[in-house]
Amino acid sequence: MSRHVSIIGCGHVGADVxxxxxxQNLADHISLFDKKEEKAFSEMLELKDMSSLIHSHxxxxxxxxxxxxxxxxxxxxxxxxxxxxxxxxxxVFETSQAVAQWVPxxxxxxxxxxxxxITNPCDxxxxxxxxxxxxxxxxxxxxxxxxxxxxxxxxxxxxxxxxTASVDGYVMGEHGESQFVPWSTxxxxxxxxxxxxxxxxVDLMALEQQVRHGGWDILAGKGWxxxxxxxATARLVDAVFSDAHSVFAVSAFDETLQTQIGQPAxxxxxxxxxxxxxxxxxxxxxxxxxxxxxxxxxxxSIA
Numbered sequence: 001m002s003r004h005v006s007i008i009g010c011g012h013v014g015a016d017v018x019x020x021x022x023x024q025n026l027a028d029h030i031s032l033f034d035k036k037e038e039k040a041f042s043e044m045l046e047l048k049d050m051s052s053l054i055h056s057h058x059x060x061x062x063x064x065x066x067x068x069x070x071x072x073x074x075x076x077x078x079x080x081x082x083x084x085x086x087x088x089x090x091x092v093f094e095t096s097q098a099v100a101q102w103v104p105x106x107x108x109x110x111x112x113x114x115x116x117x118i119t120n121p122c123d124x125x126x127x128x129x130x131x132x133x134x135x136x137x138x139x140x141x142x143x144x145x146x147x148x149x150x151x152x153x154x155x156x157x158x159x160x161x162x163x164t165a166s167v168d169g170y171v172m173g174e175h176g177e178s179q180f181v182p183w184s185t186x187x188x189x190x191x192x193x194x195x196x197x198x199x200x201x202v203d204l205m206a207l208e209q210q211v212r213h214g215g216w217d218i219l220a221g222k223g224w225x226x227x228x229x230x231x232a233t234a235r236l237v238d239a240v241f242s243d244a245h246s247v248f249a250v251s252a253f254d255e256t257l258q259t260q261i262g263q264p265a266x267x268x269x270x271x272x273x274x275x276x277x278x279x280x281x282x283x284x285x286x287x288x289x290x291x292x293x294x295x296x297x298x299x300x301s302i303a
Contacts, residue, residue, distance in 0.1 A: 003028045003241050006071040008102050010034040010043045013118055014077035016230035018043065022051055022058045026238045029059045031067040033102075035078075068109035073237055076117045076129065078102070089121045089176060089298050096128050096302045103132045114240050114271040117142040117251070118229060122175040123295045126251045127260040128302060138272035142251030145171040145179055145262030146232040149249040151214040152181055155207055160188055160198045169193075170249035170264050171211060172278070173291030179262065180291065181208045182284045236267060243269040247276055257292040259299070 005027045007014045014034070021027040030047070034040040040062040047060055061067060068074070078098045080091060099119055115133065117126040117140065126142035133140060148171035150164075157164040169186035173179040183204050186193040193199055218225045232248075239246045245268045252265040252272045266273040280288065 002070075004031070004067075004071045005029070005073045005075060005237060006031040006033065006068055007075045007077060008033045008099075009076065009078035009119070010036075010040045011077065011079065012224045012226040013079070013229055014075070015043045016226040017075055017077060017118075017233050018047055019050065020230045020234035021237060022047055022056050022060075023054060024234060024238075025056060025058070026234055026241070027058060029061075031064065031071065032060070032062040033065075034063075035098075035101075037063045065105050065109065068106055068111055071109075071111060072113045073240055074106065074111065074113065074115045075233060075237070076102070076115060076119050076125075079119050089124070089294075091120050092124055092298050092302060095119050095121070095125055099125055099129060100132060103129070106133060113139070115140040116233060116236055116240075118233060120175070121295075121298060123251045123260045123262065124298045124302070127295070127299050130253070130260065131303070136270075137253055138270060138274075141265070141267075141272045142175070142260060143229060143232055143236065144175050144251030144260075145173065145249040146236070147228045148175060148179055148211060148214075148262070150228060150232065152186075152211045155210045155214075156186065156188065156193060159202060159207065160193075160196055162188060167193075170262075170278075172249070172263050172284075172288055173261060174295050175251065175262055176294070177212065178287075178291040178294045179212060180284070180287045181211060182278065182280050182287075184281050184284060185278055239267040240269060240271065245273065254292065257289065257296075259292050259296050261288070261292050261295055263288075 032040040044060045044062040119125045122142040130140040152171050153164045153167040156167045166189050215225050247264050251260045254261050264276040
């Protein structure tokens with residue numbers, strides 16, 4: 001099988017997703033699309049140059065909508081130029097219209113694969129795409145809190161002076177301001193984080209703020225964020241192609257809360273197989289429900 005990925009949106013994020021997939025040989029064929037066709041064309045040329053230097057054999061093309069018919073995975077990465085916004089929900093009207101413009105083209109191609117959404121506000125736009133595309137449940141999911149979870153592991157690892165690989169756990173809720181760290185579930189070397197001597201007296205809310213504002217801190221100095229989310233997306237693409245049944249924190253549909261929301265879920269060839277039940281405290285369950293309410297309110301504004 002030719003692992004064919006189409007990337008819609010060739011800004012910093014979309015281009016870095018293409019680079020990550022090609023440089024790690026996670027796709028055989030990458031199709032690039034952008035409303036500015038010259039942007040997609042330029043990125044294609046540079047990716048071809050790069051591939052010749054690393055012995056990658058990925059096939060590239062751009063702006064050819066017929067390629068959507070043979071695509072296995074569509075990555076949606078459209079969005080406005082990064083600004084100093086303080087809430088991803090502020091983008092919802094602009095980005096919902098931007099992604100909706102691609103839906104007729106995807107439908108016209110009779111696309112029947114998996115859609116991974118990056119576009120912010122991630123949970124709301126994922127729900128928007130799922131409704132418009134009407135694919136089987138689980139086929140459309142978002143990167144959700146996958147990157148936030150990586151940031152949490154870094155913050156915890158730095159606090160304890162251990163490797164990030166030793167930290168287990170996930171950030172849950174909206175990929176945005178209402179996300180939270182369910183501290184009761186975070187483990188380091190198999191031991192609850194709060195039981196580590198070095199964690200004694202640590203301000204958990206302050207650590208959570210570091211996680212929540214990590215993207216804004218990067219944006220303030222760099223002007224955009226792309227490496228982290230591109231790497232997270234590449235792992236999700238790999239999990240789909242390899243039918244991995246691996247667990248990631250993604251924006252998946254929650255039957256109880258009736259919304260797309262960041263939570264651990266099993267990812268395989270069909271997309272989301274199922275969310276993974278997490279034993280939360282009463283307070284954490286309430287925060288999860290509160291975050292879902294934020295997402296649903298924003299979705300209602302565009303539905």
